[in-house]
Amino acid sequence: MALSYEFLIERAEQSASEAAGALLDNVRDRALRAEKAWRTMATDLREVAEGRERARLERLAAAVATT
Template identity: 45%
Template sequence: MSQGYKFYAARAVEAKAEAAEATLENVRLRALRSEAIWLQLADHARKVEADREKARREKEAKPHGWPL
């Protein structure tokens, strides 16, 4: 099973906290880049989940016997 929105969002929160606690600038910047990537992954996962749900609803709404 692929990772979902909640997993990616939690990693983003962790990266943000790491950035806030960092004393070295390069560590802070790395954590901020990680946060940005985790947020992008979370957004993508949310969109994929929404698309799957939409496809499932559309499939259920079609009368049986219709071509896909």
């Protein structure tokens, strides 16, 4: 299954909501760690996608320049 940015952000928001409603410190801490992990994955995914798009545009520009 390919992960999407939207899915990862939804999971982060869900974890943040769980943390906000947690009564126990360890549950809150776990949810906050999960939120951080989901947001990190979302950021990494976005950066990879942006890098791929930049590379694609550079290849396209190089192809146009050689013709």
